Amino acid sequence: MGNKGNVGSVIFFWALLVAVVAMATEHRPIERTKGINGLDKIIVRDHRGRSFEVYLYGGQVTSWKNEKGEELLVMSSKAIFNPPTPIRGGIPILFPQYSNTGPLPSHGFARQRFWEVEANPPPLPSKTSSHAFVDLILRSSDDDLKIWPHKFEYRLRVELGHDGDLTLTSRVKNSDTKPFNFTFALHPYFAVSNISEIQVEGLHKLDYLDQQKNRTRFTDHEKVITFNAQLDRLYLSTPDNIRIVDHKKKKTIVVHKEGQVDSIVWNPWDKKVSDLGVDDFKRFVTVESAAVEKPITVNPGQEWKGILQMYVIPSSCASGKHDPKKSCIHHP
Numbered sequence: 165m166g167n168k169g170n171v172g173s174v175i176f177f178w179a180l181l182v183a184v185v186a187m188a189t190e191h192r193p194i195e196r197t198k199g200i201n202g203l204d205k206i207i208v209r210d211h212r213g214r215s216f217e218v219y220l221y222g223g224q225v226t227s228w229k230n231e232k233g234e235e236l237l238v239m240s241s242k243a244i245f246n247p248p249t250p251i252r253g254g255i256p257i258l259f260p261q262y263s264n265t266g267p268l269p270s271h272g273f274a275r276q277r278f279w280e281v282e283a284n285p286p287p288l289p290s291k292t293s294s295h296a297f298v299d300l301i302l303r304s305s306d307d308d309l310k311i312w313p314h315k316f317e318y319r320l321r322v323e324l325g326h327d328g329d330l331t332l333t334s335r336v337k338n339s340d341t342k343p344f345n346f347t348f349a350l351h352p353y354f355a356v357s358n359i360s361e362i363q364v365e366g367l368h369k370l371d372y373l374d375q376q377k378n379r380t381r382f383t384d385h386e387k388v389i390t391f392n393a394q395l396d397r398l399y400l401s402t403p404d405n406i407r408i409v410d411h412k413k414k415k416t417i418v419v420h421k422e423g424q425v426d427s428i429v430w431n432p433w434d435k436k437v438s439d440l441g442v443d444d445f446k447r448f449v450t451v452e453s454a455a456v457e458k459p460i461t462v463n464p465g466q467e468w469k470g471i472l473q474m475y476v477i478p479s480s481c482a483s484g485k486h487d488p489k490k491s492c493i494h495h496p
Protein backbone atom coordinates (compact mmCIF):
# COMPACT_ATOMS: atom_id res chain seq x y z
CA MET A 165 0.00 0.00 0.00
CA GLY A 166 2.86 2.32 0.95
CA ASN A 167 4.42 1.50 -2.39
CA LYS A 168 1.25 2.34 -4.32
CA GLY A 169 0.98 5.59 -2.38
CA ASN A 170 4.55 6.46 -3.36
CA VAL A 171 3.93 5.71 -7.02
CA GLY A 172 0.72 7.76 -6.81
CA SER A 173 2.46 10.76 -5.33
CA VAL A 174 5.34 10.56 -7.80
CA ILE A 175 2.85 10.53 -10.66
CA PHE A 176 0.94 13.35 -9.02
CA PHE A 177 4.01 15.54 -8.66
CA TRP A 178 5.13 14.84 -12.19
CA ALA A 179 1.66 15.77 -13.44
CA LEU A 180 1.78 18.93 -11.34
CA LEU A 181 5.23 19.82 -12.65
CA VAL A 182 4.17 19.22 -16.25
CA ALA A 183 1.05 21.34 -15.73
CA VAL A 184 3.03 24.20 -14.15
CA VAL A 185 5.65 24.14 -16.92
CA ALA A 186 2.90 23.97 -19.56
CA MET A 187 1.13 26.94 -18.01
CA ALA A 188 4.34 28.94 -17.80
CA THR A 189 5.28 28.29 -21.42
CA GLU A 190 1.82 28.66 -22.98
CA HIS A 191 1.00 32.17 -21.70
CA ARG A 192 -2.62 31.27 -21.78
CA PRO A 193 -4.38 34.57 -22.28
CA ILE A 194 -7.11 34.13 -19.70
CA GLU A 195 -8.26 36.85 -17.38
CA ARG A 196 -10.74 36.40 -14.56
CA THR A 197 -12.47 39.61 -13.64
CA LYS A 198 -15.70 41.12 -12.37
CA GLY A 199 -18.45 41.85 -14.85
CA ILE A 200 -21.75 43.67 -14.39
CA ASN A 201 -23.02 43.67 -10.79
CA GLY A 202 -19.79 42.06 -9.64
CA LEU A 203 -20.55 38.74 -11.37
CA ASP A 204 -17.42 36.77 -12.23
CA LYS A 205 -16.47 36.65 -15.85
CA ILE A 206 -13.63 35.17 -17.85
CA ILE A 207 -12.07 37.01 -20.78
CA VAL A 208 -10.03 35.00 -23.28
CA ARG A 209 -7.96 36.66 -26.00
CA ASP A 210 -5.83 35.20 -28.76
CA HIS A 211 -2.61 36.63 -30.19
CA ARG A 212 -4.53 38.28 -33.07
CA GLY A 213 -6.71 40.32 -30.75
CA ARG A 214 -9.82 38.17 -31.08
CA SER A 215 -11.65 37.54 -27.84
CA PHE A 216 -14.62 36.14 -26.03
CA GLU A 217 -16.14 36.62 -22.60
CA VAL A 218 -18.07 34.15 -20.52
CA TYR A 219 -19.95 34.72 -17.27
CA LEU A 220 -19.70 31.97 -14.68
CA TYR A 221 -23.36 32.72 -13.97
CA GLY A 222 -25.07 30.58 -16.61
CA GLY A 223 -21.75 29.53 -18.17
CA GLN A 224 -22.93 32.11 -20.66
CA VAL A 225 -20.83 33.59 -23.44
CA THR A 226 -21.66 37.31 -23.56
CA SER A 227 -19.16 38.56 -26.14
CA TRP A 228 -17.25 37.28 -29.17
CA LYS A 229 -15.09 39.76 -31.07
CA ASN A 230 -13.09 39.40 -34.25
CA GLU A 231 -9.59 40.82 -34.79
CA LYS A 232 -11.08 44.23 -35.68
CA GLY A 233 -12.83 44.34 -32.33
CA GLU A 234 -16.25 43.93 -33.99
CA GLU A 235 -18.83 42.29 -31.74
CA LEU A 236 -20.35 39.21 -33.40
CA LEU A 237 -22.99 38.45 -30.76
CA VAL A 238 -25.76 40.62 -29.38
CA MET A 239 -26.65 41.33 -25.78
CA SER A 240 -30.08 42.71 -25.05
CA SER A 241 -29.94 46.44 -24.28
CA LYS A 242 -32.11 45.57 -21.26
CA ALA A 243 -30.26 42.41 -20.18
CA ILE A 244 -30.57 41.77 -16.45
CA PHE A 245 -27.44 40.58 -14.65
CA ASN A 246 -29.18 39.64 -11.46
CA PRO A 247 -29.44 35.96 -10.49
CA PRO A 248 -31.71 34.04 -10.66
CA THR A 249 -32.92 36.01 -13.71
CA PRO A 250 -31.36 34.50 -16.83
CA ILE A 251 -29.16 36.82 -18.89
CA ARG A 252 -30.70 37.81 -22.25
CA GLY A 253 -28.21 37.67 -25.11
CA GLY A 254 -24.88 36.08 -26.02
CA ILE A 255 -25.14 32.29 -25.92
CA PRO A 256 -27.49 30.96 -23.21
CA ILE A 257 -27.32 27.25 -22.39
CA LEU A 258 -30.75 25.64 -22.25
CA PHE A 259 -30.31 22.45 -20.23
CA PRO A 260 -31.58 19.90 -19.18
CA GLN A 261 -34.82 20.90 -20.86
CA TYR A 262 -35.55 22.97 -23.94
CA SER A 263 -38.57 25.24 -23.51
CA ASN A 264 -41.56 23.57 -21.82
CA THR A 265 -40.98 20.12 -23.35
CA GLY A 266 -40.76 18.45 -19.91
CA PRO A 267 -41.48 18.81 -16.21
CA LEU A 268 -38.99 21.61 -15.46
CA PRO A 269 -39.50 25.36 -15.74
CA SER A 270 -39.00 26.56 -19.33
CA HIS A 271 -35.44 26.11 -20.63
CA GLY A 272 -34.19 24.16 -17.58
CA PHE A 273 -31.84 25.62 -15.00
CA ALA A 274 -28.23 25.59 -16.30
CA ARG A 275 -28.45 29.25 -17.38
CA GLN A 276 -29.36 30.15 -13.78
CA ARG A 277 -26.54 28.34 -12.05
CA PHE A 278 -23.02 29.38 -11.10
CA TRP A 279 -20.55 27.37 -13.12
CA GLU A 280 -16.91 26.88 -12.12
CA VAL A 281 -13.67 27.04 -14.01
CA GLU A 282 -12.20 23.54 -14.27
CA ALA A 283 -8.42 23.54 -14.33
CA ASN A 284 -7.83 19.99 -15.52
CA PRO A 285 -10.86 18.45 -17.20
CA PRO A 286 -10.63 15.00 -18.74
CA PRO A 287 -8.73 15.48 -22.00
CA LEU A 288 -10.63 16.69 -25.02
CA PRO A 289 -9.09 16.03 -28.39
CA SER A 290 -8.72 19.47 -29.91
CA LYS A 291 -8.76 19.91 -33.69
CA THR A 292 -6.49 22.91 -33.40
CA SER A 293 -3.71 23.60 -30.94
CA SER A 294 -5.37 26.83 -29.90
CA HIS A 295 -4.55 27.93 -26.40
CA ALA A 296 -7.38 30.45 -26.29
CA PHE A 297 -9.94 28.47 -24.38
CA VAL A 298 -11.51 28.00 -20.99
CA ASP A 299 -13.10 24.95 -19.40
CA LEU A 300 -16.16 25.32 -17.20
CA ILE A 301 -18.13 22.76 -15.23
CA LEU A 302 -21.59 22.56 -13.72
CA ARG A 303 -22.35 19.74 -11.29
CA SER A 304 -25.86 18.95 -10.13
CA SER A 305 -26.42 20.39 -6.66
CA ASP A 306 -28.70 18.97 -3.96
CA ASP A 307 -31.30 21.58 -4.91
CA ASP A 308 -31.05 20.58 -8.58
CA LEU A 309 -31.59 16.94 -7.64
CA LYS A 310 -34.89 17.91 -5.98
CA ILE A 311 -36.30 19.21 -9.28
CA TRP A 312 -34.37 16.93 -11.68
CA PRO A 313 -33.29 13.74 -9.86
CA HIS A 314 -30.31 12.87 -12.04
CA LYS A 315 -26.70 13.40 -11.01
CA PHE A 316 -24.71 14.96 -13.84
CA GLU A 317 -21.57 16.85 -14.71
CA TYR A 318 -21.79 19.29 -17.61
CA ARG A 319 -18.40 20.28 -18.97
CA LEU A 320 -18.20 23.20 -21.36
CA ARG A 321 -15.13 24.22 -23.31
CA VAL A 322 -15.30 27.60 -25.05
CA GLU A 323 -12.49 28.01 -27.56
CA LEU A 324 -11.28 30.49 -30.15
CA GLY A 325 -9.90 28.56 -33.11
CA HIS A 326 -7.04 29.59 -35.37
CA ASP A 327 -9.47 30.76 -38.04
CA GLY A 328 -11.32 33.00 -35.61
CA ASP A 329 -14.11 30.49 -35.10
CA LEU A 330 -15.75 30.18 -31.72
CA THR A 331 -16.41 26.61 -30.62
CA LEU A 332 -18.47 25.42 -27.69
CA THR A 333 -17.95 21.78 -26.79
CA SER A 334 -20.51 20.38 -24.36
CA ARG A 335 -19.97 17.15 -22.48
CA VAL A 336 -22.73 15.82 -20.28
CA LYS A 337 -21.77 12.95 -18.02
CA ASN A 338 -24.26 10.77 -16.21
CA SER A 339 -22.77 10.28 -12.73
CA ASP A 340 -25.92 8.56 -11.51
CA THR A 341 -26.96 4.90 -11.32
CA LYS A 342 -29.80 5.03 -13.85
CA PRO A 343 -30.10 6.44 -17.37
CA PHE A 344 -31.46 9.94 -17.92
CA ASN A 345 -32.87 11.89 -20.85
CA PHE A 346 -32.52 15.57 -21.55
CA THR A 347 -33.42 18.10 -24.19
CA PHE A 348 -31.08 20.90 -24.94
CA ALA A 349 -30.22 23.97 -26.99
CA LEU A 350 -27.43 26.50 -27.32
CA HIS A 351 -29.08 29.79 -28.17
CA PRO A 352 -26.66 32.23 -29.85
CA TYR A 353 -27.87 35.76 -30.57
CA PHE A 354 -25.93 36.53 -33.77
CA ALA A 355 -25.32 40.17 -34.69
CA VAL A 356 -26.70 41.13 -38.11
CA SER A 357 -26.77 44.50 -39.85
CA ASN A 358 -30.55 44.53 -40.41
CA ILE A 359 -32.94 41.64 -39.71
CA SER A 360 -35.09 42.72 -42.69
CA GLU A 361 -32.22 42.15 -45.08
CA ILE A 362 -30.71 38.84 -44.04
CA GLN A 363 -31.38 35.27 -45.13
CA VAL A 364 -31.00 31.99 -43.33
CA GLU A 365 -29.99 29.18 -45.70
CA GLY A 366 -29.81 25.41 -45.40
CA LEU A 367 -33.29 24.47 -44.17
CA HIS A 368 -35.15 24.20 -47.50
CA LYS A 369 -37.61 21.27 -47.70
CA LEU A 370 -37.18 20.36 -44.06
CA ASP A 371 -39.95 19.85 -41.55
CA TYR A 372 -40.35 22.25 -38.67
CA LEU A 373 -42.60 22.65 -35.67
CA ASP A 374 -44.05 26.13 -35.56
CA GLN A 375 -43.62 27.25 -31.97
CA GLN A 376 -46.09 30.09 -32.49
CA LYS A 377 -48.73 27.54 -33.51
CA ASN A 378 -48.53 25.05 -30.67
CA ARG A 379 -45.73 23.16 -32.42
CA THR A 380 -47.80 22.26 -35.46
CA ARG A 381 -45.69 20.45 -38.04
CA PHE A 382 -45.02 22.11 -41.45
CA THR A 383 -42.62 21.62 -44.33
CA ASP A 384 -40.52 24.62 -45.36
CA HIS A 385 -40.95 25.22 -49.11
CA GLU A 386 -38.98 28.46 -49.22
CA LYS A 387 -35.41 28.34 -50.53
CA VAL A 388 -34.26 30.71 -47.79
CA ILE A 389 -35.79 32.16 -44.64
CA THR A 390 -36.36 35.90 -44.62
CA PHE A 391 -37.81 37.94 -41.77
CA ASN A 392 -40.72 40.37 -41.73
CA ALA A 393 -42.60 39.22 -38.62
CA GLN A 394 -42.08 37.09 -35.54
CA LEU A 395 -40.65 33.69 -36.39
CA ASP A 396 -40.03 30.78 -34.01
CA ARG A 397 -39.42 27.44 -35.66
CA LEU A 398 -37.96 24.19 -34.46
CA TYR A 399 -36.47 22.54 -37.57
CA LEU A 400 -36.07 18.77 -37.36
CA SER A 401 -33.11 16.66 -38.49
CA THR A 402 -31.21 19.60 -39.93
CA PRO A 403 -27.88 19.58 -41.80
CA ASP A 404 -24.70 20.25 -39.85
CA ASN A 405 -24.13 23.66 -41.47
CA ILE A 406 -26.66 26.49 -41.57
CA ARG A 407 -25.73 29.90 -42.99
CA ILE A 408 -26.85 33.38 -42.07
CA VAL A 409 -26.21 35.60 -45.09
CA ASP A 410 -25.82 39.29 -44.30
CA HIS A 411 -25.78 40.97 -47.73
CA LYS A 412 -25.14 44.44 -46.40
CA LYS A 413 -22.00 43.36 -44.61
CA LYS A 414 -21.13 40.90 -47.42
CA LYS A 415 -20.55 38.28 -44.79
CA THR A 416 -21.95 34.89 -43.92
CA ILE A 417 -22.10 33.40 -40.46
CA VAL A 418 -21.77 29.62 -40.60
CA VAL A 419 -23.37 27.72 -37.74
CA HIS A 420 -21.95 24.22 -37.56
CA LYS A 421 -23.18 21.58 -35.15
CA GLU A 422 -22.30 18.03 -34.19
CA GLY A 423 -24.21 15.65 -31.93
CA GLN A 424 -27.47 17.59 -32.05
CA VAL A 425 -30.02 16.92 -34.76
CA ASP A 426 -32.38 19.91 -34.53
CA SER A 427 -32.09 23.66 -35.11
CA ILE A 428 -34.21 26.56 -33.93
CA VAL A 429 -34.55 29.81 -35.81
CA TRP A 430 -36.00 32.72 -33.84
CA ASN A 431 -36.61 36.40 -34.04
CA PRO A 432 -39.26 37.93 -31.77
CA TRP A 433 -39.94 40.97 -34.02
CA ASP A 434 -42.39 43.22 -32.18
CA LYS A 435 -43.46 40.61 -29.63
CA LYS A 436 -42.98 42.12 -26.21
CA VAL A 437 -40.11 40.52 -24.33
CA SER A 438 -39.64 42.28 -20.99
CA ASP A 439 -35.83 42.20 -20.91
CA LEU A 440 -35.32 43.04 -24.59
CA GLY A 441 -35.10 46.62 -25.87
CA VAL A 442 -37.86 47.54 -28.36
CA ASP A 443 -35.42 47.90 -31.27
CA ASP A 444 -33.09 45.05 -30.33
CA PHE A 445 -34.82 42.54 -32.61
CA LYS A 446 -33.56 44.43 -35.67
CA ARG A 447 -29.95 43.56 -35.02
CA PHE A 448 -29.96 39.85 -34.19
CA VAL A 449 -31.15 36.44 -35.28
CA THR A 450 -30.82 33.25 -33.30
CA VAL A 451 -29.90 30.00 -35.03
CA GLU A 452 -29.67 27.40 -32.30
CA SER A 453 -28.24 23.90 -32.25
CA ALA A 454 -30.63 21.68 -30.37
CA ALA A 455 -31.83 18.22 -29.44
CA VAL A 456 -35.53 18.52 -28.79
CA GLU A 457 -37.73 16.16 -30.79
CA LYS A 458 -35.76 13.12 -29.66
CA PRO A 459 -34.25 13.61 -26.21
CA ILE A 460 -30.66 12.58 -25.65
CA THR A 461 -30.28 9.52 -23.43
CA VAL A 462 -27.15 9.10 -21.33
CA ASN A 463 -26.46 5.85 -19.52
CA PRO A 464 -24.76 5.71 -16.11
CA GLY A 465 -21.06 6.50 -16.36
CA GLN A 466 -21.43 7.53 -20.00
CA GLU A 467 -20.90 10.94 -21.52
CA TRP A 468 -22.65 12.73 -24.37
CA LYS A 469 -20.74 15.24 -26.46
CA GLY A 470 -22.06 18.01 -28.69
CA ILE A 471 -20.33 20.77 -30.62
CA LEU A 472 -21.46 24.19 -31.78
CA GLN A 473 -18.95 25.98 -33.98
CA MET A 474 -19.51 29.43 -35.44
CA TYR A 475 -17.44 31.30 -37.97
CA VAL A 476 -17.78 34.25 -40.28
CA ILE A 477 -16.69 34.22 -43.92
CA PRO A 478 -17.09 36.64 -46.84
CA SER A 479 -20.43 35.90 -48.55
CA SER A 480 -18.63 35.25 -51.84
CA CYS A 481 -17.10 32.21 -50.21
CA ALA A 482 -20.38 30.79 -48.95
CA SER A 483 -22.06 29.94 -52.25
CA GLY A 484 -21.82 26.61 -54.01
CA LYS A 485 -21.56 23.12 -52.69
CA HIS A 486 -17.93 23.07 -51.66
CA ASP A 487 -17.03 23.16 -48.01
CA PRO A 488 -16.79 26.94 -47.60
CA LYS A 489 -14.52 26.71 -44.63
CA LYS A 490 -11.88 24.57 -46.26
CA SER A 491 -11.77 26.35 -49.61
CA CYS A 492 -12.10 29.91 -48.50
CA ILE A 493 -11.34 30.77 -44.95
CA HIS A 494 -7.59 30.61 -45.29
CA HIS A 495 -7.62 32.61 -48.54
CA PRO A 496 -10.54 35.04 -48.27
Ligand SMILES: *[C@@H]1O[C@H](CO)[C@@H](O)[C@H](O)[C@H]1NC(C)=O
Binds near residue numbers: 344345458459461
Ligand atom coordinates in the same frame (compact mmCIF):
# COMPACT_ATOMS: atom_id res chain seq x y z
C1 LIG B 1 -35.81 8.28 -22.47
O1 LIG B 1 -35.91 8.25 -23.87
C2 LIG B 1 -36.08 6.94 -24.38
C3 LIG B 1 -35.95 6.99 -25.90
O2 LIG B 1 -36.39 8.21 -26.43
C4 LIG B 1 -37.43 6.40 -23.89
O3 LIG B 1 -37.62 5.10 -24.38
C5 LIG B 1 -37.43 6.41 -22.39
O4 LIG B 1 -38.71 6.04 -21.92
C6 LIG B 1 -37.09 7.77 -21.83
N1 LIG B 1 -36.91 7.68 -20.40
C7 LIG B 1 -37.49 8.52 -19.56
C8 LIG B 1 -37.17 8.30 -18.11
O5 LIG B 1 -38.20 9.45 -19.92
Ligand SMILES: *[C@@H]1O[C@H](CO)[C@@H](O)[C@H](O)[C@H]1NC(C)=O
Binds near residue numbers: 358359360361
Ligand atom coordinates in the same frame (compact mmCIF):
# COMPACT_ATOMS: atom_id res chain seq x y z
C1 LIG C 1 -33.63 47.65 -42.74
O1 LIG C 1 -34.10 47.14 -43.96
C2 LIG C 1 -35.43 47.56 -44.29
C3 LIG C 1 -35.83 46.81 -45.54
O2 LIG C 1 -34.87 46.94 -46.56
C4 LIG C 1 -35.44 49.08 -44.44
O3 LIG C 1 -36.75 49.52 -44.73
C5 LIG C 1 -34.96 49.72 -43.16
O4 LIG C 1 -34.86 51.11 -43.31
C6 LIG C 1 -33.59 49.16 -42.77
N1 LIG C 1 -33.22 49.67 -41.47
C7 LIG C 1 -32.06 50.26 -41.24
C8 LIG C 1 -31.83 50.74 -39.84
O5 LIG C 1 -31.22 50.40 -42.11
Ligand SMILES: *[C@@H]1O[C@H](CO)[C@@H](O)[C@H](O)[C@H]1NC(C)=O
Binds near residue numbers: 378
Ligand atom coordinates in the same frame (compact mmCIF):
# COMPACT_ATOMS: atom_id res chain seq x y z
C1 LIG D 1 -51.40 21.92 -28.40
O1 LIG D 1 -50.96 20.61 -28.71
C2 LIG D 1 -51.10 19.69 -27.65
C3 LIG D 1 -50.42 18.39 -28.02
O2 LIG D 1 -50.24 18.24 -29.38
C4 LIG D 1 -52.60 19.51 -27.36
O3 LIG D 1 -52.79 18.60 -26.31
C5 LIG D 1 -53.20 20.87 -26.99
O4 LIG D 1 -54.59 20.76 -26.82
C6 LIG D 1 -52.90 21.91 -28.07
N1 LIG D 1 -53.31 23.21 -27.60
C7 LIG D 1 -53.96 24.08 -28.38
C8 LIG D 1 -54.28 25.41 -27.76
O5 LIG D 1 -54.27 23.83 -29.53
